[in-house]
Amino acid sequence: MVSQRAADVTPFIAMDVLERANELDDVIHLEVGEPDFAPPDRVIETAVDSLRAGHTTYTAARGKPELRRAIAAHYDREYGVDIDPDRVVVTPGTSPGLFLAMAALVDPGDEVVLTDPHYACYPNFVRVVDGEVRTVTLRASEGFRPRVDDFAAAVGPDTSALLCNSPANPTGAVMDGETLAGLAEVAADADATPVVDEVYHGLSYDAAEHTMLEYTDDAFVLNGFSKRFAMTGWRLGWVIVPPDYVDAVNRLAQNVLICAPNFVQDAGVAALETPPDRLDEIRETYRERRDLLVDAVEGWGLDLGYTPQGAYYLLADVSDLPGDALDVADLFLEAGVAVTPGVDFGDAASDYLRFSYATDADAIETAIERIDALLATVER
Ligand SMILES: Cc1ncc(COP(=O)(O)O)c(C=O)c1O
Numbered sequence: 001m002v003s004q005r006a007a008d009v010t011p012f013i014a015m016d017v018l019e020r021a022n023e024l025d026d027v028i029h030l031e032v033g034e035p036d037f038a039p040p041d042r043v044i045e046t047a048v049d050s051l052r053a054g055h056t057t058y059t060a061a062r063g064k065p066e067l068r069r070a071i072a073a074h075y076d077r078e079y080g081v082d083i084d085p086d087r088v089v090v091t092p093g094t095s096p097g098l099f100l101a102m103a104a105l106v107d108p109g110d111e112v113v114l115t116d117p118h119y120a121c122y123p124n125f126v127r128v129v130d131g132e133v134r135t136v137t138l139r140a141s142e143g144f145r146p147r148v149d150d151f152a153a154a155v156g157p158d159t160s161a162l163l164c165n166s167p168a169n170p171t172g173a174v175m176d177g178e179t180l181a182g183l184a185e186v187a188a189d190a191d192a193t194p195v196v197d198e199v200y201h202g203l204s205y206d207a208a209e210h211t212m213l214e215y216t217d218d219a220f221v222l223n224g225f226s227k228r229f230a231m232t233g234w235r236l237g238w239v240i241v242p243p244d245y246v247d248a249v250n251r252l253a254q255n256v257l258i259c260a261p262n263f264v265q266d267a268g269v270a271a272l273e274t275p276p277d278r279l280d281e282i283r284e285t286y287r288e289r290r291d292l293l294v295d296a297v298e299g300w301g302l303d304l305g306y307t308p309q310g311a312y313y314l315l316a317d318v319s320d321l322p323g324d325a326l327d328v329a330d331l332f333l334e335a336g337v338a339v340t341p342g343v344d345f346g347d348a349a350s351d352y353l354r355f356s357y358a359t360d361a362d363a364i365e366t367a368i369e370r371i372d373a374l375l376a377t378v379e380r
Contacts, residue, residue, distance in 0.1 A: 009124045013344040017329070021338035028367040030355045031338040033169060033313070035230035037282055039271065043229065046270035050263035059262050061254040063090025063238070067265045070272045071238050078201075081213045089239045089249050090268075092260045094199045094224035097239035098125050099256070101195045101220040102161070104241075104248050106131040110160040112195075115146050116346035117315065119169045119197070131160070137348045140305040140317065144171035148182030155190035161220075162187050165197035167204050170345045170354040171315050172290075172308025174207035177214065184216040193242065194219040202228035202279060204310035205287040218242045227311075228279065229271040236260055236268050286312050289357040289364055296368040297355070300375055312358045315342060319351040320380055329353055335374040337367045 021027045038044075062068065068088040075081045091097040098121075106112060108130035114122050116135035123133045136150040151162060162183055166175035175183075180196070187194045196212040198221055212219045224237025237260075241249045253259075293314060297304050303317040318328045329341045332353070340356075342349030357364060 005128055005130065008127050012120050013341060017333070017338055017340055021333060024333070024336075026336055027333065028337050028363050028370070029359060030357070030364070030367055031340045033227075033311075033356050033358060034232050035227060035312075035358050036360055037230040039229055039231050039234070039267075040274045040278060042273070043231070043267045043271045047234075047263050047267035050266035055262045055266060057262055059259045059265060061089075061257065061259050062250050063088065063260060064262070064265045067268050068238075070269045071240075074272050075211065075213060075240075078209075079211050079214055081211060083213065083240055084243075087241050087243060087246055089241055089246075089253055090260050090265060091224075091237045091239060091253070092235040092257060093226065094197060094222045094237040095121070096257055097220075097222040097224070097237050098122075098195070098197065099128070100239055100249050100252050101222065102126060102129045102131065103252050103256075104245050105161045105193055105195070105220070107160070109158065111156065111158045112161045112163050113151060113154045113159055113192075114163045115168075117144065117170055117342065117349035117352075118163075118346050119165055120344040122163055126163075132158075134159070135346065135348075138171070138173070140303075140315070143306040143309070144168065144173040144315070145175060146179060146183070148179055148186060151183055152186045152189075155186060155192060159190050159192045161193050161195050163195045163197075165199070167200040167207075167209075167310025168313075169200065169311055170313050170340070170342070170349065171306075172311045172313050173306075174204050174209065174309040176207070177210040180210055180212050181215040184212065184219065188216070188218065195222070196220070197222045199224050199237070200227050200311040203283060203286060203312060205283070205290060206307070207309040209310075213240060218244075220245075225268055225271050229274065230282075231267075231271065234261075234264050234267065236264050285361075286357065289359075289361055290314070292361060292364055292368070293355055293357050296371070300371065301380075312356055314355050314357075315345075315349060315352045316355065317351055318353050321375075321378060322380070325351055325353055331374060331378075332371065335370045337370050
């Protein structure tokens with residue numbers, strides 16, 4: 001019989017939409033969070049050379065020392081933070097890193113506080129370790145940026161972790177240093193641990209990026225190569241682990257993951273050496289797409305209410321259109337544009353649709369024309 005734990009896991013609706021969209025001809029995909037760029041050439045060459053050199057065996061569970069040193073150097077270069085490579089655990093993507101963090105922190109019945117809206121998979125990560133989800137509601141009028149006070153009010157004696165991400169999926173909100181420092185303090189006061197998913201770092205448009213590690217060592221910080229380096233299918237990420245948890249996380253990784261693919265770890269070292277101007281160019285391309293889509297959403301008379309500052313998403317309120325957000329998503333799909341209904345991201349997002357701009361500008365322009373034409377026929 002399927003366990004209660006597995007039965008409680010909800011589907012990832014964006015993936016369901018993708019499946020339905022793939023059955024139709026000529027659909028523009030604004031539902032998926034998958035970069036349309038290729039990884040840097042040197043990353044591909046390094047992976048091929050590494051394969052040919054026979055780097056196909058297991059590695060240490062926590063990752064190859066060269067990559068762990070390169071990740072530590074990345075924190076020094078980007079944020080001026082000194083991280084001991086012993087605290088770096090390499091994982092097959094950010095998602096397994098999140099699982100390690102939850103498994104290391106949460107006992108059955110412990111609470112994990114997250115934002116609403118939140119990344120669709122977060123509550124399920126909490127459920128699979130038998131934790132309880134508590135949420136703090138974000139407001140579009142505040143750019144969906146979390147209030148430290150709301151977290152302070154939500155934590156309690158059973159809270160073991162505060163889980164958030166910046167730049168955020170699905171909102172594109174970016175947390176400033178003051179908020180991160182405040183969350184670190186709230187967590188410390190509650191004897192809880194921040195878990196901060198920084199997988200969209202490198203994709204911020206009008207905001208300075210800070211890592212939680214600037215404010216505390218007592219945090220799990222997750223990151224990976226999927227977004228900044230467009231390496232979704234390579235499956236490579238990492239966790240920076242608080243010193244007291246290094247041994248436990250390593251044991252979990254040894255048992256549950258074995259290791260991240262050997263040759264992909266070599267490619268990860270090459271990715272971290274990507275010249276900054278190449279990354280700047282990609283970021284600029286995303287910024288232009290964001291501006292295009294923000295203007296279009298406002299042109300449709302939908303209430304955006306904020307400017308998303310990072311990642312490649314925006315969340316638009318569609319409650320002025322007939323039907324609920326699921327109906328509107330269906331209408332858009334019939335018009336040839338796939339988007340994700342907000343309900344995937346929490347109750348507070350149920351009147352919203354998430355648009356991803358990880359698609360080229362020409363396709364976004366066509367999607368805008370299709371929705372323009374559709375909305376011209378809809379009575380409001
Ligand atoms: C906030 C967030 N965290 C993690 C992931 C998964 O990243 P990875 O491919 O590194 O497992 C995603 C993917 O969309 C995401 O949006």
